[in-house]
Amino acid sequence: MSAHHTAIAAGDATKKADPNKLSCCGVGVGVGGGGDLHFLPKKLVGGGGPSALKLALVSFLGVILVLAVDLSLTGAGAHRGLRRQYQHYLAGGGAVAVVVSGNGEGEGLNSNALPWLTVPNPSNFTEELLDRWLTPGGSPCRDSRTANISIPNLDDAAAAGEATELGAPEIHEFTFWALDDAGRRRCLGGDFFEIDLSGDEWKSRPPVVDHGDGSYSFRLQVAPRFAEGGFRLTIVLLFRSFEGLKFSSLRFKHRAELRRIPLLFHRSDASPSLPALETCRAADFARDVWSGRWTRLAKNDNCEEVDDAGRYRCLEPEHPCEAPWCAGPLGALESNGWVYSAHCSFKLFTADAAWRCLDGKWLFFWGDSNHVDTIRNLLTFVLGVADTSAVTRRFDAVFTNPSGGPGTVRITSIFNGHWNMSMNYLGLHSLRHKGFRRLVSSYFVGDDRAPDVVILNSGLHDGCYWTSVRAYVQAAEYAAQFWAGVMADVRAHGHAVPRVFYRTTIATGGYARDLAFNPSKMEAFNGVLVEKLKRHGVLTGGLIDNFDMTFPWHYDNRCNDGVHYGRAPAKLVWRDGKIGHQYFVDLMLGHVLLNAICNG
Structure with a gap:
């Protein structure tokens, strides 16, 4: 019932950026994708004394970069409240370390402790749900159908026959893209994914965010006490394009298991600690x-x-x-x-x-x-x-x-x-x-x-x-x-x-x-x-x-x-x-x- 559960947390992209342009830019895939959010051409920052023309060009590119990052995180035309909510989702609501594993980069604000994985209370839930559900989209967004997904880092390891190794208890975030029958990235959200993280002593539903542009993010966390042994990350596409919300949903079911990925969580004496859970009050x-x-x-x-x-x-x-x-x-x-x-x-x-x-x-x-x-x-x-x-x-x-x-x-x-x-x-x-x-x-x-x-x-x-x-x-x-x-x-x-x-x-x-x-x-x-x-x-x-x-x-x-x-x-x-x-x-x-x- 949250932003991550009903795929409305990261914005309603009522005005769509060109997905082909986004996919080929370093910032186009957002946090957790394959791009470098801090990319800047070396020729613009290196060499001898910069000319006025070079400085102006650097400033201009910097503005474009900030705008592109903002769009990749929230979707063009996204509601500011949803933007803040997604930023809260990434940071866990406080000044703490969060490991973002989709592109191997994280930003630690406080390396002495890590938070428990939580989800912020949604804001304007009903309004945003209706907006997203009624968004008509346009060609090719409206006409394409999700048939598969792409999770760059996890797919690479699985293709090599290896289990991805992650630290415990860090929070790891991955971004994946919905693909159509031809393997092209879709530019609308609305798919309902069932994601399961299971081990011999652990079962949880990783929280998911739908960015509204065909990309989705999920987060994983395992407490060190349960990190031994292998884990399975299973991703099932149950419904596509909000079709689970239809009155008669049975004829729209998809229920395709898209991934079953082996994971290994490791812990060490140097691993950060988690605050002890307290009995609910x-x-x-x-x-x-x-x-x-x-x-x-x-x-x-x-x-x-x-x-x-x-x-x-x-x-x-x-x-x-x-x-x-x-x-x-x-x-x-x-x-x-x-x-x-x-x-x-x-x-x-x-x-x-x-x-x-x-x-x-x-x-x-x-x-x-x-x-x-x-x-x-x-x-x-x-x-x-x-x-x-x-x-x-x-x-x-x-x-x-x-x-x-x-x-x-x-x-x-x-x-x-x-x-x-x-x-x-x-x-x-x-x-x-x-x-x-x-x-x-x-x-x-x-x-x-x-x-x-x-x-x-x-x-x-x-x-x-x-x-x-x-x-x-x-x-x-x-x-x-x-x-x-x-x-x-x-x-x-x-x-x-x-x-x-x-x-x-x-x-x-x-x-x-x-x-x-x-x-x-x-x-x-x-x-x-x-x-x-x-x-x-x-x-x-x-x-x-x-x-x-x-x-x-x-x-x-x-x-x-x-x-x-x-x-x-x-x-x-x-x-x-x-x-x-x-x-x-x-x-x-x-x-x-x-x-x-x-x-x-």
């Missing part, structure tokens, strides 16, 4: 976009099959986390050692700690059926509640600590896929039903109190209902106004306003990557609704980026059935033909929700 949920990673801290090599209950209980339940990647019982996640972290790390809660936090609280969920799975898994795996029959699409129930200790929590969940809870595929349009609006509002003004915490989510149903991005933008604006009105009514009744979080919609997996709720569309919809909710002052709690959490596991159906990551364990044949399935991605979300609720 309230302020950490203010980020609109996360760029996290899954790391494997332990592994039971003998645990390959599920038990009779369909569960992967590979580690002892009390197996501890390893600081700073998480805190608490890693074994309780039933992931055989995998855990998620982002710009901060997360506590994995014991039942006692979770009940102490939730005691007396009222949680309100509004979203798609993934909410139902998460609530059930939270009750079952964390809180120890055996009877979860009350957890349906629409329910309001109070749960009590089954251990006999203190603890009660009220949970309300309203399915938003349709105003009729037995039906589907309306999404945000369900709010156009007056009775449904009254139902939702009644929980906030009908009692002597309002919920303490609200978890909102747009949902996969929106991908099936809205015929265009513009139609969804209008629906998101209506939804944001509705929720702003609900919170205004809470204040008017003298109640405490709840902390409101938006939990981004998942990245659909396996076969569902091609459908109407594909990752390209749902990520864009996430970004639109988050921006609308923030502008109306609704998100008083912040954001939980479940899209980023699920993306590394969305390539197949091992951790999902296509549209759910939290289906209950069962020793049955799963969608991929194997017995049982991995459900830990949704369990991790449950613990992340507890961090948001409890660590304020």
Whole structure:
């Protein structure tokens, strides 16, 4: 949902420079390409005393050079806000060293420390998305189709049969170009690339920027703790030319694996350090976009099959986390050692700690059926509640600590896929039903109190209902106004306003990557609704980026059935033909929700 995820971070090139001229100039390929951004002809700077004519020529070329660099970074006619955003993206938001590996050059502002790879909050997300989506382009831009890519440095090593070696924990940036069937560089963006960085103990989605001129940049970072062994950089072209945003996306799918590149990350005693991750607090949920990673801290090599209950209980339940990647019982996640972290790390809660936090609280969920799975898994795996029959699409129930200790929590969940809870595929349009609006509002003004915490989510149903991005933008604006009105009514009744979080919609997996709720569309919809909710002052709690959490596991159906990551364990044949399935991605979300609720 970010600039890098929906390909709008580096500018909307509404006025296109000549791609042939750009490709043959030293500055034409931008940062990370094959050109030298500091090129200046030696004859102009060397030799005897410079004449006035020479000085004038040098000055003139210097101005042209600066303008060309600016255009290569941002696209001709780009919005200044996007230009600043891309510069922030490159620098990590601070005066720190960033290694730019696409052309072997980097600029270190402070060589003593390196930042964690992060992505800045997007600005004018909806406006820029619509501008880019509606840009008609022109011949040859409009008529050419992406068929391949060119990543000069990485391709050269792969062609020689070698793995590219990179340092850890430096941030490495590479620029690649989209090519048409004839191998020519394209001059428009809009392609949706799935990029995966995987090792035996590491899985992440490198953040991507679409420059709008046919070039794209992505960044890689691996922490030294996990740098041993080989890595694979996989690049898949899922949709071309914003076709994933179309109403019926299946017929436009491309899904071509363009690269699988071997990488080696090395570390040394002289490697710069990273700041230690700290457990997430309230302020950490203010980020609109996360760029996290899954790391494997332990592994039971003998645990390959599920038990009779369909569960992967590979580690002892009390197996501890390893600081700073998480805190608490890693074994309780039933992931055989995998855990998620982002710009901060997360506590994995014991039942006692979770009940102490939730005691007396009222949680309100509004979203798609993934909410139902998460609530059930939270009750079952964390809180120890055996009877979860009350957890349906629409329910309001109070749960009590089954251990006999203190603890009660009220949970309300309203399915938003349709105003009729037995039906589907309306999404945000369900709010156009007056009775449904009254139902939702009644929980906030009908009692002597309002919920303490609200978890909102747009949902996969929106991908099936809205015929265009513009139609969804209008629906998101209506939804944001509705929720702003609900919170205004809470204040008017003298109640405490709840902390409101938006939990981004998942990245659909396996076969569902091609459908109407594909990752390209749902990520864009996430970004639109988050921006609308923030502008109306609704998100008083912040954001939980479940899209980023699920993306590394969305390539197949091992951790999902296509549209759910939290289906209950069962020793049955799963969608991929194997017995049982991995459900830990949704369990991790449950613990992340507890961090948001409890660590304020």
